[in-house]
Amino acid sequence: MAMRFPLTDLLDEQESYNFLLKTLHPDGMKCKQGHALPPDQKPHDRRRDPIFDYRCRICGNVFNLFTDTVWQGSQYDCRKIVLIVRGVAQGTPTLHLADELEVDYGTLLERRHRLQKLALAHKPDTALTDEETEADEMFQNAGEKGTKHADPDDPPRRRANKRPGKGTMANDRPPVLGVVGREAGQIRLEVCDDTQQATIQPEVEQKTEPTTTLYTDESNAYNRVAGTGRGHGTVCHSQKEWARDDDGDGIREVHCNTMEGIWTGLRNFLRPFRGVHKKTWLSMWPCLSGLIISNGSLLTS
Ligand SMILES: [Zn+2]
Structure with a gap:
């Protein structure tokens, strides 16, 4: 018992x-x-x-x-x-x-x-004021639980797929964009349709100040960040590079480790909800989780 x-x-x-x-x-x-x-x-x-x-x-x-x-x-x-x-x-x-x-x-x-x-x-929508920010994407499996299928030959419930690689809203692995400020620790999360530069760029511009230095991985989505006047440092995750010292002061400041830690917390948070309907629920959880992180890190306790 x-x-x-x-x-x-x-x-x-x-x-x-x-x-x-x-x-x-x-x-x-x-x-x-x-x-x-x-x-x-x-x-x-x-x-x-x-x-x-x-x-x-x-x-x-x-x-x-x-x-x-x-x-x-x-x-x-x-x-x-x-x-x-x-x-x-x-x-x-x-x-x-x-x-x-x-x-x-x-x-x-x-x-x-x-x-x-x-x-x-009450989802916060102001830009993060931190001088150093990180952006990264996470892919969350989300099926269509609860949606009735008209086609009798179609499986009754399309489970979230397990294919590796870039997810989109269309293939049931919608990306979640996270932007975090390193000083204040505040976060902005957004469920996006895909990780194209045209999708990600406006989100990054809305969520950070033009004076920030943004650290990301090598994804093409961030190619035009520097063109807005923002500083931009990238780590090459595909080359197994996780942190780098660009300014030579002995501190490896070029990394996305803050965001990586947040993703770990979010994955744990999401585990009980596998198979939720992607449209309704995924639009809901990041703001709730985002508020929680902004208001005292309940996710990690
Ligand atoms: Zn009164």
Whole structure:
């Protein structure tokens, strides 16, 4: 029999509340109209301790920790919500999470979809300001799970193929472009149709400042990076070259090792989701994962 971990019982409810307060309201709690909660104000209703209701002194609206968040109307306690957010962030399958936390599968799935939608809506789209950036592509197998096939002679489900080499959206191995800043550690991820220069170049220009030095592999996709005024260093992965010292200071600065490390984290994150529908899900996960990496490296914990 599998050992069960009563995680909810092991966490402190007040600590979980404090964590959610910091995460959901970094600038302090507010009513629906945006009036700040004075630090000395007493709760209006204490029945759901520690999730107190407050009545706004200005507009009279009653609000709490979850007002205007994904968790409004939820009956989960703070410990469960912390563990759900963690599970979604780490890519724990919904069935496993529902079982472990003893919550309803359908309700949990619905919350997960709302979280992912929010992540997509808040996907960062500003250029990375780092002086040194790296760009690289990863290829993710993605079939067409759930799509009905009209042709009875066609296999019922085209599994993601295992062919090596350049993937495209059309052959079920869509490339994911990653650009990371070496100083701030922020990342921008994009699912692309292919790795042609015409596809990759505009993405790189949008995701980096013109003053950056971009490190990539030798792919033709990056041939015109230097033409934009950006510095460009390449390592020749096909020649088994992984890092090189171009400026002679003894530091091998020409590499894509930051991106390589992120891909390892993402592959682990994606493992439970093999065979997802490429259009719906692949458009969703990079932004979620990207947010997670930008906001504290949950993927590697
Ligand atoms: Zn108010």
